[in-house]
Structures are given as structure tokens and as C-alpha cells.
Amino acid sequence: MEKGKLAISFLLRSANLRERVKMRTGKINRLIKHFSRPGFLSQPSVAVSVLKAAPVLIPKLGQAESGSSGSQFSKTIALFGAVASGFLGCATIAYASDEAEHGLACPSYPWPHNGILSSYDHASVRRGHQVYQQVCSSCHSMSLISYRDLVGVAYSEEETKAMATEIEVVDGPSDEGETLTRPGKLSDCLPQPYANEQAARFANGGAYPPDLGLITKARHNGQNYVFALLTGYRDPPAGVTYNPYFPGGAIAMPKMLDDGAVEYEDGTPATEAQMGKDVVTFLSWAAEPEMEERKLANFSIMVFSRSNAMLRLEYMQMGFKWIFVLSLALLQAGYYRRTRWSVLRPHKVVLDVVK
Numbered sequence: 001m002e003k004g005k006l007a008i009s010f011l012l013r014s015a016n017l018r019e020r021v022k023m024r025t026g027k028i029n030r031l032i033k034h035f036s037r038p039g040f041l042s043q044p045s046v047a048v049s050v051l052k053a054a055p056v057l058i059p060k061l062g063q064a065e066s067g068s069s070g071s072q073f074s075k076t077i078a079l080f081g082a083v084a085s086g087f088l089g090c091a092t093i094a095y096a097s098d099e100a101e102h103g104l105a106c107p108s109y110p111w112p113h114n115g116i117l118s119s120y121d122h123a124s125v126r127r128g129h130q131v132y133q134q135v136c137s138s139c140h141s142m143s144l145i146s147y148r149d150l151v152g153v154a155y156s157e158e159e160t161k162a163m164a165t166e167i168e169v170v171d172g173p174s175d176e177g178e179t180l181t182r183p184g185k186l187s188d189c190l191p192q193p194y195a196n197e198q199a200a201r202f203a204n205g206g207a208y209p210p211d212l213g214l215i216t217k218a219r220h221n222g223q224n225y226v227f228a229l230l231t232g233y234r235d236p237p238a239g240v241t242y243n244p245y246f247p248g249g250a251i252a253m254p255k256m257l258d259d260g261a262v263e264y265e266d267g268t269p270a271t272e273a274q275m276g277k278d279v280v281t282f283l284s285w286a287a288e289p290e291m292e293e294r295k296l297a298n299f300s301i302m303v304f305s306r307s308n309a310m311l312r313l314e315y316m317q318m319g320f321k322w323i324f325v326l327s328l329a330l331l332q333a334g335y336y337r338r339t340r341w342s343v344l345r346p347h348k349v350v351l352d353v354v355k
Contacts, residue, residue, distance in 0.1 A: 104232075104244040106224040113284065117299060119292045120285050126154035127264055128282025131275050134262050136212065139204065139253075141192040144213035145286050148186040153285065160186060167191050207252035216280070216287045223280050230257050230276045 113120045129150065132142070147164040151157050164184040172180040184191075193209075194200040201208050216222035228245045233255040236242035243251045257272045264270055285291075 103247045103249075104228075106221050106228040106245060108221075109224055109227060111223055111281075111284070113281070113291070117295060119295070120153075121281060122153060123266065124278045124281040125285050127266070127268060127275075128278035128280070128285075129154050130264065131257075131262055131279040132212070132282060135256050135275075136279065137190070138193055139200075139209040140212045141194075141209075142190045142213045142286060143192060143211055144189070146187060146189045147184065149289060151186070153289070154282075157186075164188060204252060209253070212283055212286070214287045216284050222287075223284055226283060227276050227280045230279070231272055 112118055132140075147160050150163075151160050155163065164186055167184040167188070168181045169184050169188050170179060171182045172178060174180050194203065197208060210218075216226060219225045225245065229243060229251075232245045233241070233243050240250050241252065241254050242249050257275045259271050261275065262270050268274060
């Protein structure tokens with residue numbers, strides 16, 4: 001009798017477990033059908049094949065009858081692991097596709113001028129201008145920067161004037177209507193390497209070198225991106241200049257920064273990383289030359305606001321003190337009026353004139 005009860009109990013438990021397994025596999029089946037619908041992934045892969053085959057395999061597993069509930073559960077867990085591996089493979093493909101389309105994510109570097117009260121390293125700005133002048137200016141322009149902007153930031157006024165007179169600027173017309181050329185002056189912008197965009201594209205195989213005046217603001221994660229791009233070149237495939245930080249990897253600009261490419265005036269070793277750091281600092285200053293004044297103004301406003309807040313707090317504290325003192329004086333006056341001064345109240349005198 002007891003053996004029969006145990007057998008019945010075992011059968012009921014097995015049937016209950018099978019029903020729960022079928023219900024769970026049905027949920028997994030619907031989930032996989034959702035993620036394996038047409039157009040969900042842009043690239044075919046082994047993971048996609050697994051996902052497409054899983055909706056066919058799972059019902060068969062749920063309907064199959066095995067000798068024990070343990071083996072049924074083990075098969076379900078194994079299939080669930082295979083499906084999870086397929087999802088991981090799909091995620092890897094999607095991440096690789098995004099990386100190839102948008103470029104490798106840039107590291108974050110501790111730029112010294114990013115602090116709340118930090119300023120530009122003006123020696124680095126001067127070295128960065130030297131790198132731009134000797135390496136970058138042959139292809140890239142900086143049409144928003146004039147020579148007078150460099151005075152007091154990287155050079156003295158005499159040095160900047162001497163630098164400006166080295167270029168020839170087209171000016172005019174003259175009294176006779178002819179175009180003249182003259183030496184440059186402080187109000188002139190930095191010279192452009194090409195006369196127009198068509199000449200720039202023709203000289204660079206169809207690629208147009210962007211203006212670097214606002215490059216650190218025009219690119220996402222600007223300073224980090226420019227530094228990673230300048231120092232991130234890798235061994236290219238055949239016939240391709242490869243940089244993983246550039247969208248697509250294939251970049252028209254060859255590697256320009258090599259150790260010793262320039263000779264710094266102050267004797268700083270011109271390593272690739274040092275030149276990259278200096279030219280990015282110069283480009284950051286060019287994109288935001290008013291940063292130091294803005295930070296100083298914000299700091300002054302913050303200090304003034306703090307002083308005003310402290311002054312208002314002092315006035316409030318003083319007001320509360322006076323209110324408290326006057327309240328005590330009022331209470332004391334009421335007390336004396338009711339007790340001590342009551343004997344001094346005027347009395348009414350009635351005269352009996354008849355008597």
C-alpha cells in the first residue's frame with residue numbers, strides 16, 4: 001500500500017515538473033522568436049542560426065518524454081545555456097559593428113587645464129603652436145586665429161610681429177586698381193595652405209583637411225579624440241592608412257607625429273606623446289581662448305555670491321537677536337506692570353459734599 005502511494009506521489013511530481021518545464025520553455029521560445037525576427041540583426045552569424053533553430057528545438061524538447069525528470073531538466077538547462085551563448089555572440093557582433101562604424105572609444109586623459117580653477121600651460125601652448133606650424137599647417141588651416149591672439153599667450157608682441165612679417169598677404173587694390181602684396185601684421189589671420197576647397201581636395205586625393213580652429217569642440221570627446229587619433233596609428237592593411245579611432249578605420253591622413261619630428265626651442269624632448277599633448281593643448285586654447293577669463297569671472301561671482309549669502313545670514317541672525325531681546329523686554333514690562341507698578345496706579349477719590 002505504501003509503495004503504491006509512493007509511486008503515485010512520484011508520478012504526480014514528475015507530471016508537475018514536466019508541466020513547469022513546458023511552461024518555462026514556452027516563455028523562452030517566445031523570447032527567442034522576438035529576438036530572431038527578420039531584421040533584428042544586420043549581419044548573419046552562427047548565433048543567428050542558433051536563435052532561428054531554437055524555436056523549433058524547444059517545443060520538441062518540451063514534448064519529448066524522458067525516463068526521468070532530472071534528465072529533462074538537464075536538457076532544458078543545456079539548451080538555455082546554448083541560447084544564452086547565442087545572445088552573447090549577437091551582442092559581440094553588434095559591439096564590433098558599432099566600433100567599426102564609429103571608431104574605437106577614446107581613453108580619458110587628465111588634461112591639466114580642465115580643473116575648475118586651472119589655466120592653460122602657456123609653455124605647452126607655445127610648443128603646440130610650433131608643432132602646428134611645422135607639421136600641421138601644410139594641410140590644415142586655422143582661419144579663426146590671428147597673430148595678435150598669440151600675444152601674451154605664447155609669444156611676446158615683438159616675437160609675434162616678427163613672425164607675422166614672414167608671410168606675404170594679398171592686399172589692395174591700389175590706386176591703379178592692381179592687387180598688392182604686403183608683409184603680414186598682427187591683425188592678419190594665420191595663413192591658409194590652400195586657396196579654396198577644390199585645391200585642398202585635389203592635393204589630398206579627394207579628402208578635405210578640416211579647419212583646426214574649433215576641432216576640439218567639433219568632435220565628440222574632442223581633446224581625447226584628437227590626441228588618440230594623432231598617437232593611435234596601427235600597422236595598416238595593404239594600401240590603407242589605418243587608425244582604429246577614426247570611423248571606419250581607413251583615414252586619408254598619414255601618421256605625422258614621430259619622435260624628433262620637431263626641435264623644441266626650450267629643449268623639451270619631442271616624443272610622439274609630448275607633441276600630441278602640446279598640439280592638443282594649443283588647439284584647445286584656439287577653440288576656447290577666453291576660458292581663463294571665464295573661470296576667473298565665475299570664481300569672482302561665486303565668491304561674491306558666497307559673501308552676499310554670508311552677509312544676509314548675518315543680517316538674519318542680527319534680526320533674530322533683536323526680536324528675541326525686544327520680546328524679553330516686552331515680557332518684563334508686562335510683568336512689572338501687573339505686579340510691581342500696580343501700587344502706583346491712580347485711585348479714584350470720591351468727596352461727600354453733603355456731609
